[in-house]
Amino acid sequence: MAFSVVGKSVQRVDAVAKVTGKAKYTDDFYERDMLVGKILRSPYAHAKVKKIDVSKAKALPGVEAVLTYWDVPHLKFATAGHPYALDPSHRDKEDRFILTDKARFVGDAVAAVVATDELIAQQALQLIEVEYEVLEALTTPEKALGEGAPLIHEDCERNILAARGYHIGDVEASFAESDYVIEGEYETSIVQHCHLENHISYARQDSDGRIIIVSSTQIPHITRRIVAQALGLPWGRVRVLKPYIGGGFGNKQDVCVEPLNAAMTLAVGGRPVKLELSREECMIDTRTRHAFKFKMKTGVSKAGKLKGIQIEAISNTGAYASHGHSIAMSAGTKFRPLYAFESIKYDPVTVYTNLPAAGAMRGYGVPQIQFALESHIEDIVNKLGFDPIEFRRRNLAGVGYVDPLSKNKVYSNGLAECITKGKELIRWEEKQAGYSRQSGDRRRGLGLACFAYASGTHPVGLELSGARIVLNQDGSVQLQIGATEIGQGSDTVFAQMAAEVLGLPMDMVHVISTQDTDITPFDTGAYASRQTYIAGMAVKKAALEVKEKILNFVWGMTDIPAEMLDLKEQNVVYKHSGEVVLPLAEVAMHTYYDTVFAQPITSDTSNNARVNAMSFGVTFAEVEIDLKTGKIEVKEIFNVHDSGKIINPKLAEGQVHGGVSMGIGYALSEQMLFDEETGKPLNNNLLDYKLPTIMDTPDIGVAFVETEEPSGAFGVKSLGEPPAISPAPAIRNAVLAATGVKFNRLPMNPQRVFEKFKQAGLI
């Protein structure tokens, strides 16, 4: 189908606002006499707060309030950005207080200060005297699971947050029928999102005493609910505004600073208080990516068919539950539409430790399991002498796959074409031939890795998105969505969708980018790569409703039946010939000012999606390894995606660039490090945490295989998270091809590479 706006690389609707500095972020909502909040953090990873003396801090001029556990409501709340569940058994684990009386990681918030400026707040923190009873720091899942280990949360035996897995088919029978059964162990590291804008919010009370919070969040409506729950307030007493935000990657799909910020403004009579985390704080007291350890065991036939797979996983969720329980399940779920396994047995254990809380991060458990699975597949291929590309291709589950547990059906799957395209782009055959016999200190190799992902969370979570469209007097429209622009470009693609349906140019669609829970349609927010798919359908439905109302109105004006009419280039036209009946602006004026028939045209639509579309893709990578220094350089990398119809190719390419660079960091350099004895963070800053710079990032090749997804608006499927999934295993497999050395643990940084090469006798 030919579209006029959808599928075009139109300019971002916020491009000018952002490059001219006019776009307002949370920190730009400055108010006169704004106070500053600061947090006192535990120096111990595991310790009870026995006594806090805040008298000296309170006496410091300029200090307006000092808060401890004993000054805030004792209502346990959950922080994960999931829709509320009416079914209590489906709710997130409630294991937090606004301020704690037991520190569970180094940096846990035990007290807070509100002062007239940051310096005074900082000085006041130093005047708070805390007496701790120090407990054993459980810095690894092994320690936390150990006999006699102290409990991090009293209600979780053996420090296990969750251990729910599943069986599909009979994996033992599959192994018995297999010609080979191959095992492997793989491990990923704790990493951080490193969004440009740290966590920040500001809170005050309005004249009615309601709490107003401006926050850098992906989930304004959920934030409103959680703040109210944490404070024991009716939900309507809280209003959350989400302005432009400087990135989130899942770390703002969680409620980190807002409940404390709200408690702060309540403590100072509703005066405005800003709570902003420094980078060092953000890296320990927001969320991280779960480190996983996997044991995989796979049965394969002589003909190279995957039979059954058994996966044991240990996930380190850190000090608080956050998304922990659902991330292990997501990992075990999303890979299923990739390969046609006869049987799968998945046994995850999610364990509390005394490290920063892990939560949602781009890919939600899938970059972890996909690193393990695609490394494992490569090891199988190597051991049995199959071709890595053909082996994967032969085992694809393909179109028509019905997930036995979720019942989601795959209606579109372009992965086989993606593989073909990626293979050509990297010139696999030609290079492979040249790399078969290498000597010397520099070696090159090629690798690939595939992935499957979902679009949203159905059937696990509610998938509700709202859109509101108002037709203005001039024939332009306002578009309001509950879905949040977090830099990914969602405002632009929604505007494209509305423009497409309504026959408008982009500049006649005015997107209200700020979400305000008092005004904005309900939506659960930016996560799970859901918005273009779920909220996109809401926008399409709202636009179709507005279109229907316009055409019906014109029927009343002209006596031409609505079904004979269409909207094109800001005109109402005859559908059959395109002949102009009326300019849309003229119709719009009548909807406002006709003395008899005026009735402004609006739509307020909600899409409750009970579908889920699987997206697919592959990374092809070429690496060069300096054997003597252990440095791995990615020379070429291509990500080829099936994300259905691409609404805006330029923005889509940008998504892939960002995801791949995240994947390269995950593969080669990023890891959060902690002292194993004390749990103290060693590198919670951007100097010591090796996030790659643009100088370390090669040119990233991007291609799309566009399929038609029947369940998505305009045929769209997810793209937000997928680009970050497959680069790490592709790079790992390329290193294996170049050197014969298996790196089963991330990251492959020079120190580790040196150690492995030494073991392997390469140096």
Add this chain to the structure above:
Amino acid sequence: MYNIKGYLDACTVSEAIELLAQNPNLRIIAGGTDVLIKMQHGQFQEAELLSIRTLESMADIKKLEDGTMIIGALATFSQIFNDPIIQAEIPALAEAAVSMGGPQIRNIATIGGNICNGATSADSASTLFALNASLRLESKTGARLVPIREFYLGPGKVDLKPGEILTEFRVAPEDYRGFGGHYIKFAARKAMDIATLGVSVMCKVAAKTLTEVRIGLGVAGPTPLRCVEAEEFAKGQEISKDTLAQIGKLAVKSTNARTSWRASKEYREHLVEELVQRALKTAIVRAGGEELA
């Protein structure tokens, strides 16, 4: 958070020296890329700062008639990297300068601050060591010249006496003329990073022989250092792979690397051995020698 108790801006070097003599608690700030970070981390409380940023005379880079190179302590890393005299006469220092931080940091950070900060990882230090640079330190009682190898006293500790200001670096003509040099910064990233190891090598060749080799290392011990044993051995050796290998091995002997979460001692020593050879290979070519296969 910056807890700045006082801030004085000196207009001339003599005024700066005078202010410093009156109040020895003043902390000198130039580009501020180290001082401000230390303040933010709470390393100095209630700092009284003396800014020397506007002392233009201290930012000059020039070559005196006798060939002595003068590099003002306030020369920024961007300035050093872009300076035609530095690029022509001591390109290894330009390489070191451009390896530091990112463009914004290089635009403001000064070479004097880099050295006075006392870090073993200072990107300019290993090259200044290899160049036998000396430091001019001025105070109310006069000026003194200190060789850079004597200036470093320990990690974060330098021989800057109360009341003294580092005004310039001097490199004598015999320390750079006829030398070829190369700096390798080994770090996890290609920009915005701290060196895992910094290697600066200067050498002179005649016919197929090394007549002089100087090896300066950063992060191979608590302070930047020179590999004296390797340098002694290298003098008069024929240029060959074997010679380089032996120089690499001997260089490790001068180091005092330690294991930390950043890198193990074993790995650092391995890097010293390998990267000294690589830097020397390039330096040989730049000194007019033949390229080793």
